[in-house]
Amino acid sequence: MASTIFEKDGTHLTVKPDGWLDTATAPVLEKEIQPYLDGVQDITVDLEKVEYISSGGLRVLLEIEQVMEDRDGEMRLIHVNEHIIGVFDLVGFMDIVKVEND
Amino acid sequence: MKYSMNKTERITARTVNLSVISSVVLGLVSLLVGLSIFSNSLMKDSVSRTRTTTSKAASSAEHIAEIAGFAEDVMQLYESLTPAQRALTGTEEYRQYFQGLDSVSGQGQAYETLVNMLRSYVVDVSRLYICAFDAERGVLVYLADSEGISPRYPGEWEAESDEWIKELSDFSVYGRNGEDTPYDFRHTEGKGSKCIAACPIRDENDRKCAFLVAELYIDSVFTDIVQYALKVSAAVLTLTLMIALFVGNLMKKMVADPINAIARTAMTYVQDRKNGVARSDHFSSLGIRTGDELENLTNVMADMEHELIEHEEQIARITAENERIRVELEMASKIQSSALPGVFPPFPDRTDFELYASMVPAKEVGGDFYDFFLIDDDHLALVIADVSGKGVPAALFMMVAKSLIKNQLLSGCDPAGTLGRANLQLCDGNTSKTFVTVWVAVLELSTGKGIVCNAGHEKPALCRSGGKYELLAYKHDMFVGVRKKAQFHAHEFEMNPGDCLFVYTDGVPEATNSRSDMFGEERLVETLNHNQDAKPEEQIRRVHEAVAVFVENAPQFDDITMLCLRYNGKEGRDNKI
Numbered sequence: 001m002a003s004t005i006f007e008k009d010g011t012h013l014t015v016k017p018d019g020w021l022d023t024a025t026a027p028v029l030e031k032e033i034q035p036y037l038d039g040v041q042d043i044t045v046d047l048e049k050v051e052y053i054s055s056g057g058l059r060v061l062l063e064i065e066q067v068m069e070d071r072d073g074e075m076r077l078i079h080v081n082e083h084i085i086g087v088f089d090l091v092g093f094m095d096i097v098k099v100e101n102d
Numbered sequence: 103m104k105y106s107m108n109k110t111e112r113i114t115a116r117t118v119n120l121s122v123i124s125s126v127v128l129g130l131v132s133l134l135v136g137l138s139i140f141s142n143s144l145m146k147d148s149v150s151r152t153r154t155t156t157s158k159a160a161s162s163a164e165h166i167a168e169i170a171g172f173a174e175d176v177m178q179l180y181e182s183l184t185p186a187q188r189a190l191t192g193t194e195e196y197r198q199y200f201q202g203l204d205s206v207s208g209q210g211q212a213y214e215t216l217v218n219m220l221r222s223y224v225v226d227v228s229r230l231y232i233c234a235f236d237a238e239r240g241v242l243v244y245l246a247d248s249e250g251i252s253p254r255y256p257g258e259w260e261a262e263s264d265e266w267i268k269e270l271s272d273f274s275v276y277g278r279n280g281e282d283t284p285y286d287f288r289h290t291e292g293k294g295s296k297c298i299a300a301c302p303i304r305d306e307n308d309r310k311c312a313f314l315v316a317e318l319y320i321d322s323v324f325t326d327i328v329q330y331a332l333k334v335s336a337a338v339l340t341l342t343l344m345i346a347l348f349v350g351n352l353m354k355k356m357v358a359d360p361i362n363a364i365a366r367t368a369m370t371y372v373q374d375r376k377n378g379v380a381r382s383d384h385f386s387s388l389g390i391r392t393g394d395e396l397e398n399l400t401n402v403m404a405d406m407e408h409e410l411i412e413h414e415e416q417i418a419r420i421t422a423e424n425e426r427i428r429v430e431l432e433m434a435s436k437i438q439s440s441a442l443p444g445v446f447p448p449f450p451d452r453t454d455f456e457l458y459a460s461m462v463p464a465k466e467v468g469g470d471f472y473d474f475f476l477i478d479d480d481h482l483a484l485v486i487a488d489v490s491g492k493g494v495p496a497a498l499f500m501m502v503a504k505s506l507i508k509n510q511l512l513s514g515c516d517p518a519g520t521l522g523r524a525n526l527q528l529c530d531g532n533t534s535k536t537f538v539t540v541w542v543a544v545l546e547l548s549t550g551k552g553i554v555c556n557a558g559h560e561k562p563a564l565c566r567s568g569g570k571y572e573l574l575a576y577k578h579d580m581f582v583g584v585r586k587k588a589q590f591h592a593h594e595f596e597m598n599p600g601d602c603l604f605v606y607t608d609g610v611p612e613a614t615n616s617r618s619d620m621f622g623e624e625r626l627v628e629t630l631n632h633n634q635d636a637k638p639e640e641q642i643r644r645v646h647e648a649v650a651v652f653v654e655n656a657p658q659f660d661d662i663t664m665l666c667l668r669y670n671g672k673e674g675r676d677n678k679i
Contacts, residue, residue: 023491023659052620054612054660055488055490055491055537055539056491058490059490059491059535059536059537062535062584066535066584089577089578090578091539091580092557092579092580092581092588093558093580093581095580095588096580096585
C-alpha cells in the first residue's frame, strides 16, 4: 500500500488510503490514523484508490466507525468501487456504514 | 581456512639477520675508516720518528771528530777509481779497495765508532746509514751502515731516484733548516714500504761532509695493525652475533612467542568450537603481559571471545524461545485441526448424504473453520466460518466462535437464533474488533428442507441434480462479533436428491498469484462445473489443485476452507445414479 493521505479540517478528517486494504496493510493504516483522531467528529474515507478490501481491511473500517459512533460522530465512505460494494453487500457491511458515491 | 604454524620463527630469524647484516656493515665501515685514519697518522708518525732520529743521529755523528777525515778518505779513494772499478760495487773485490784505509779497517777508528753509534739509534727506525753525495754522478756513496747482516761497506755506492737526488742536492745548496730535512717514501722489493729521511753532517768548519739517512719500514707496523684490526673485527663480529642472537631471542620472547601463542590459541578456539568444548577463557587465560600492542591485541581478542559467547548465548536463548513457540504452535495446530471433524466419511452408515470438508491454514493455525454434526437423527448442521485476520489471535477467536455456535445449534436453536446469541456473546469484550463471517445451515434429511443464515459469508454454490453449480445471491446479514444490534435472518431452502452444495471461505476466490490476480468466483464455478457430478471429496481436491495451479509459487496468504455436501435423499445415492 502506498502512503495514506490524511487531511484534517477542524473536526472533520478525510482519509485517503492507496492500494489494497488487507491483513498486511490494514494494521499500518490503523496505526497511522491514531494521531489524527483527536477531536475528530466525522470521518470521510475516500476509497478512490482502493481496489480491494479484505476482512482485515474491513476490521479497520469497523474500528474507525466504532470510534465515531462512541463520539456520536459519523463515518462516510466515498468513491467506493463496485467490487468493494460487492464485498460490503456480502458481509452485511452496508447496514452499518454510510456509502456516498457520486 | 589454512594456517601455517611453520612460520613461527620468521620474525626471530629476520631480526637476527637484520642485526647481523647491519652490525657487519657498520663494523666494516668503521674498520675501513679507522684503518685509513690510522694509516694516515702512521705515515705522519713514521716521518716524524724518522726525521727526529735522523737529526739526533746526525748530531751525534758531528760529535765524532774523525768523521770528516773518514769521509774525505773514502771519497778520495772513490774518486780515484776508474769507472770500471766503480762498476764492481757490491763485490768483495770492490770492498778490498777500501779495506786498505786506516779509518775503515783500524780498531777504534772512525768507521767502527760510526757503526756503533748508528746501531745505538736503531730503536725507533729500522736502519741508519751515513753516506756522501756524489752530485756529479747522481749517486750516494756509503760510509757506514747500521745493518748487521750484509751491510753496505764504505765506498759502495748506489744510484738514487732523480727526485731524491734533487731533494738532497737542493738541501746541500740551501742548507739545514730544522724540520725541512728531506724525506721520502719508497717501495722496496720484499720488505714493503719504507720512510726515509736525510740530515747533513757537518765538520768543524760547518761544511757538509756527509748525510745521515734513516729508514723506517712501515709495512711491518701496518701489517701488525691490520692483523690486530682483523682480530678485533673477529671479536666484534662474534660479539655482534651474540648480541644479534640475544636480540633475536628477546624478539622471540617479546614478539614472536606471544604472536604464536595468540595464533595457537585462535586455532584451539576454532577447534574447541567445532568440537563443542565450552570454554570462555581461551584468550583471557593466555597471560600475555608484554605491556604493549600485543597485550592490547590479546585483551581485544579476549573481549571479542566474551562478546561472541554472550552473543551465542543470546542466539541460543532466542533459538530456544523460537523453538518453544514453534512447538507450541505445532501443538496448537494439532489442537485446532483435531477440533474440526476430520474423519471421512464421517457417517459411514448414512446413505442419504455424502460430505467432505477441509481446512488448510496459511500459518500454523488459522481463523477459518468448518463444522458439521447431526443435531438429531434427521437434522444435519453445517457451518463454515472465517474469522478476520490470521494466526493465533484469529485461531483463539475461532475456537470460541465454533463452540458457541455448536452449543446453540445442539440446544435446538435455529441458525438465525444461534448467530444472534453467538453474536451477543462474541461482542462482549471484543476490543480488537475481530469478527467472524458465518454460514450456518440446518438440513432436514428426510425432506431435504433446510434453514440457512449467512452472516457476511461468501456466497454458497449450489448444483441442482443434472444442472451446473451456481452461486446463490441473496441479502446477507452482518458478520458476527462487533455489532450487538445486528439482526440475523433465516432463509428457507430445499435440496432435492442429487443436489450438491459447496461452501468455502474467501481464501478460495481471493487466492492471489504473483501478478496480484485473484482466483475469483468465476474460476471457482468453472472448476466445480468441470465435473459437477464429482463426489464431495473429489470436488474439494480439484478446487485445491486448481488454486495451486493458479497461484503457482506465490505463498498462500489466507486460510483455505471448503465444505461440500451431496444430498441423496432418503432413498440413498444408489437409487439416484
